[in-house]
Amino acid sequence: MAVPKRKTSPSKRNMRRSHDALSQPVYVEDKNSGELRRPHHIDLKTGMYRGRQILTPKTEA
Template identity: 55%
Template sequence: MALPKKKTSRSKRGMRRSHDAVAIPNPIYCECGELTRSHRICSACGTYKGVKRIAVQEPDAGK
């Protein structure tokens, strides 16, 4: 089994791992004012790019 000749430095290890970080999602504001993820249908109003895509039921406040 092959073994490394020299210890990998912290700098080289960090450079190799630089692309392993979890990306932070880019939130946008829908036309209704809700904070949503980009390229997704708004869960509050059901629109995508200004077009109504799904019917969203309003939550019952009394129940």
């Protein structure tokens, strides 16, 4: 059975846990519509991505 040879110091323990913190999702303002969207994602309302029409726009029924 594996047993640690030395006690992990609080500094080392906290450095390991520093990557576990949750971060807020990032949103950018769309240049055309002005709405918030995720970066590097297609705008589903307009169907635009990087200035090109990728999808047909969704119509609200």
